[in-house]
Amino acid sequence: MTSAPGRRSSTFTRLLRHGFTDPSAAERLLDGAGLTPVRNDPVLLDAFGATADPDLALRGLVRLLEAQDGATARQELLDTLIAAKPLRDRLLGVLGASEALADHLARHPGDWRALVTYEPRDLHPDVEEFERGLAGATDPVxxxxxxxxxxxxxxARDVCGTIGIAQTAAELADLATATLRAALALAGAAAPEDTALCRLAVIAMGKCGGHELNYVSDVDVIFVGEAADGADEDKALRAATRLASHMMRICSETTVEGSIWPVDANLRPEGRNGPLVRTLASHLAYYQRWAKTWEFQALLKARPVAGDRALGEEYVAALQPLVWGAAERENFVADVQKMRRRVVENIPAAEVDRQLKLGPGGLRDVEFAVQLLQLVHGRSDASLRSGTTLDALKALAAGGYVGRADAAQLDDAYRFLRSMEHRIQLHRLRRTHLVPEDEADLRRLGRSLGLRTDPVAALTREWKRHASVVRRLHEKLFYRPLLDAVAALAPGEARLSAAAARERLVALGYADPAAALRHLEALASGVTRKAAIQRTLLPVLLGWFADSADPDAGLLTFRKVSDALGKTPWYLRLLRDEGAAAENLARVLSAGRLAPDLLMRAPEAVALLGDGGGGLQPRSRAHLEQEILAAVRRADNAVQGVTAARGVRRRELFRTSAADIVGSYGTESQPAEADQGALVDLVGGAVSDLTAATLSGTLRAVVREGWGDTLPTRFAIIGMGRFGGHELGYGSDADVLFVHEPRDGVDEREAAEAAGKVVTEMRRLLQVPSADPPLLIDADLRPEGKSGPLVRTLKSYEAYYRRWALVWERHALLRAEHVAGDEDLGRRFTELIDPLRYPAAGLDEEAVREIRRLKARMESERLPRGADPKLHTKLGPGGLSDVEWTVQLLQLRHGAREPGLRTTRTRQALAAARAAGLISEEDASTLDEAWVLATRVRNAVMLVRGRAGDTFPTVPRELGAVGRYLGYGSGHAGDMLDAYRRTARRARSVVEELFYGAS
Known part of the structure; x- marks a missing residue:
């Protein structure tokens, strides 16, 4: 007795190590008579430790041993348990996972022997084997x-991992099938006269029909009856109804052995208010005339399982055309989506976060998304017509309707969530889909899924991760923009048959439907995955192209892009899956020439159009400069370095132009940008930053090739005009000044020669002929203009400005800002010019008159001959020049005492002038509106024509495209021009007062 405490302490420790949460209780059970072999056998303790709940497994084993009929039977069980590992794993695995099955074994202590017979050759029983297992049943008990x-x-095979979740669910469905047959046989044996009168077919629906049943679930069925030969139909249907009702009671009623599962026939026509059994003709009449969308969705899983096999197969065959034509019903996709939302809304608030089946990110999200895709695309693709969720998902991926990676993630998540659901139900064999809250239940659940380290936390983490994946992909697939449009097409249109396509093209306004048909044929013919995805995309894209001024050009460019990226796996996947990507592409390709031309030079930029990760958000100057400088470092020479910089510029110009077009046109999911000024600022800032980064890269490439790491002189580039003001358009030149300062110990002549070579080489490299939009450097705003040196030292600038600076030069310096090169030198240059552009004494009257004369001369000399001044966005009345010179005059006069005016940006300076009381809010708003509109017209012209212009196009198609960009529908070009004239006229009135009338 004295050794007992030591022995007990050792056993306690071993039990704790093997996963028992109540080692003291386990010790007491193991100390009971006959369990010494269990306590002393490390193999058995390891087996307990491998179960979901060792404490539960031990209690179940003790109950099973106590229920055995005598010592011999108990010893046989123990001996077999110790000797046979398969039985040990199966029996203890079940006892550790299911209290309900432990109860069954305690009531029927000999049934443990059923687990001995299942060896590897017997792992996948079918319906017939289950029927043999049920054959001895003579009554419901x-x-x-x-x-x-x-x-x-x-x-037993499930908890041991011998079979996976799909096989488990299939076997449960097969067992349900065998049980329905046995129950129907019992009902028939009880009423042979009814059997003689009728033919009765039992159609499984839902998870049973889909071969994916739960451990505990309603088994949904529909009954079809017909009269036997010579029988009266009414009598036959009454007989069939009695048989069906009796069969349902046998399965559903509770006896001393509990119940099997409820048989639910509420999916039948008219639900519980309709007759339990109908003839095939009655079923067809109902579905053809009265059925709702959800009823066709339910029929997707219909499968004959019991009764008259031929009648069941006839029923399914007759209804198949109705099921696969359901997507053609009006508002089909919206109805299915609405039904899913209604299911979520009806979940009690306290259960939403615990619902595995119905909640957001739950099993229904997967099932509804898969079924919707099946019903939309399965009309013309029979490979999608599986009633099993995972098989259907695999077929959708194989056919190109779902991305392979998305399908793999959904498959993985669905398997995990179904495994959770199974193990939750298996514990007490109760119908539930709620994740338990009790920590012990969560621990058992986590361990049953193989999560042994901190199982509660691991289970929660994995569950939330999979639910998040399901929710994200459900939103992506279930609410995919293409689905509704594809469903709305007739089957012929969805397959792009020639007749249907031609008719649709003419109706949509394509100018050359014959050419468009050739493009469609080239894109969508064949049996490849690529062609299958194109057949899904094109019917919808055609409509989006048509919502533009030139749908034919949009389709042609789409074909070119698709040809260029045809072998790139992500391209069509992006358009199919990424929300607004397809619509964005359609808008971009049909909006004009600039963006498509840029895209054709770099087709991989299509990836920017996806809605994930802010693909259309312009990148910062620092980010761009970092990328370009890294590319220059990798290049072998300056030419390659500048080529790489131009490649980045090309891609980023596409990004900016696409963002501009999408923001202007809008999409179904993203309405057109309300603040047009924001789009102007976006374009101006993005193009200016990109130009600055490109110049930085070009400068680095030139210096690196000619001088290595260090140029003999410090060198900086100063942006002027629109460049310095962060207001560059797509086709603007880059106005600049070049400044240098010899390094210590470097001869001034050597420094000047080096700086001159840098400028010359930069201009040469940037002017090498290319298909990209040109980047022209204009240095004409330098001291002495074209006759002065291209680059000067800082001291030279200081001497010149101090002695010779003219009014126009001080005016031009208002927009000077360092953009590239030596930052310290750039900062000292701006400090040098600040007193010139913001003079402490303001401007005298002579200077004001000189500025007015300069403006008048510029407009008279530069306005193109024959141009309508009222529609010239730059030099016309109320145009850019009017607004900018008015704002800049305010800056020159008041900038010294109003810090807000010390900015190179027109709109910021105008806002500062309003805040300082130098201009009324109404006048500032008028000028701002005119400046934004004129800038947008210039941007639109470049986007539409692919070349810069300061006035509206004269070609009707181009004018219509500009109007579409500005928010005017087709046929409203006149309204657009009238609106521009009105805006410009109001702005000119303000300019007359502030600029020409200022004292």
């Missing part, structure tokens, strides 16, 4: 016992 015995064998 014995049927329940036999059913639980079969269920025991499935659960």
């Amino acid at each position: 014995s049927l329940r016992v036999a059913y639980r015995r079969c269920l025991l064998s499935i659960a």
Whole structure:
């Protein structure tokens, strides 16, 4: 007795190590008579430790041993348990996972022997084998016992990992099938006269029909009846109804052995208010005339399982055309989506976060998304017509309707969530889809899924991760913009048959439907995955192209882009899956020439159009400069370095132009940008930053090739005009000044020669002929203009400005800003010019008159001959020049005492003038509106024509495209021009007062 405490302490420690949460209780059970072999056998303790709940497994084993009929039977069980590992793993695995099956074994202590027979060759029983297992049942009670015995064998293989979740669910459906047949046989044996009168077919629906049943679930069925030869139909239907009702009671009623599962016939026509059994003709009449969308969705899983096999197959065959034509119903996709939302809304608030089946990110999200895609695309693709969720998902991926990676993630998440659901139900064999809250239940659940380290936390983490994946992909697939449009097409249109396509093209306004048909044929013919995805995309894209001034050009460019990227796996996947990507592309390709031309030079930029990760958000100057400088470092010479910089510029110009077009046109999911000024600022800032980064890269490439790491002189580039003001358009030149300062110990002549070579080489490299939009450097705003040196030292600038600076030069310096090169030198240059552009004494009257004369001369000399001044966005009345010179005059006069005016940006300076009371809010708003509109017209002209212009196009198609960009529908070009004239006229009135009338 004195050794007992030591022995007990050792056992306690071993039990704790093997996962027992109540080692003291386990010790007491193991100390009971006959369990010494269990306590002392490390193999058995390891087996307990491998179960979901060792404490539960031990209690179940003790109950099973106590239920054995005598010592011999108990010893046989123990001996077999110790000697046979397969039995040990199966039996203890079940006992550790299912209290309900432990209860069954305690009531039927000999049923443990059913687990001995299942060796590897017997791992996948079919319906016939289950029927043999149920064959001895002669009444509802014995049927329940036999059913639980079969269920025991499935659960044993499941918890041991011998079969996966899909096979488990399929076997449960097969067991349900065998049980329905046995129950129907019992009902028929009880009423042979009814059997003689009728033919009765039982159609499984839902998870049973889909071969994916749960451990505990309603088994949804529909009954079809016909009169036997010579029988009266009314009598036959009454007989069939009695048989069906009796069969349902046998399965559903509770006896001393509990129940099997409820048989639910509420999916039948008219639900519980309709007759339980109908003839095939009655079913067809109902579905053809009265059925709702959800009823066709339910029929997707219909499968004959019991009764008259031929009648069941006839029923399914007759209804298949209706099921696969359901997507053509009006508002089909919207109805299915609405039904899913209604299911979520009806979940009690306290249960939403615990719902595995119905909640957001739950099993229904997967099932509804898969079924919707099946019903939309399965009309013309029979490979999608599986009633099993995972098989259908695999087919959708194989056919190109779902991305392979998305399908793999959904498959993985669905398997995990179904495994959770199974193990939750298996514990007490109760119908539930709620994740438990009790920590012990969560621990058992986590361990049953193989999560042994901190199982509660690991289970929560994995569950939330999979639910998040499901929710994201459900939103992506279930609410995919293409689905509704594809469903709205007739099957012929969805397959792009020539006749349907031609008719649709003419109706949509394509000018050359014959050419468009050739493009469609080239894109969508064949049996490849690529062609299949194109057949899904094109019917919808055609409509989006048509919502533009030139749908033919949009389709042609789409074909070119698709040809260029045809072998790139992500391209069509992006358009199919990434929300607004396809619509964005359609808008961009049909809006004009600039963006498509840029895209054709770099087709991979299509990836920017996806809605994930802010693809159309312009990148910062620092980010761009970092990328370009890295590319220059990798290049072998200056030419390659500048080529790489131009490649980045090309891609980023596409990004900016696409963002501009999408923001202007809008999409179904993203309305047109309300603040047009924001789009102007976006374009101006992005193009200016890109130009600055390109110049930085070009400068680095030139210096690196000619001088290595260090140029003999410090060198900086100063942006002027629109460049310095962050207001560059797509086709603007880059106005600049070049400044240098010899390094210590470097001869001034050597420094000047080096600086001159840098400028010359930069201009040469940037002017090398290319298909890219040109980047022209204009240095004409330098001291002495074209006759002065291209580059000067800082001291030279200081001497010149101090002695010779003219009014126009001080005016031009208002927009000077360092953009590239030596930052310290750039900063000292701006400090040098600040007193010139913001003079402390303001401007005298002579200077004001000189500025007015300069403006008048510029407009008279530069306005193109024959141009309508009222529609010239730059030099016309109320145009850019009017607004900018008015704002800049305010800056010259008041900038010294109003810090807000010391900015190179027109709109910021105008806002500062309003805040300082130098201009009324109404006048400032008028000028701002005119400046934004004129800038947008210039941007639109470049986007539409692919070349810069300061006035509206004269070609009707181009004018219509500009109007579409500005928010005017087709046929409203006149309204657009009238609106521009009105805006410019109001702005000119303000300019007359502030600029020409200022004292």
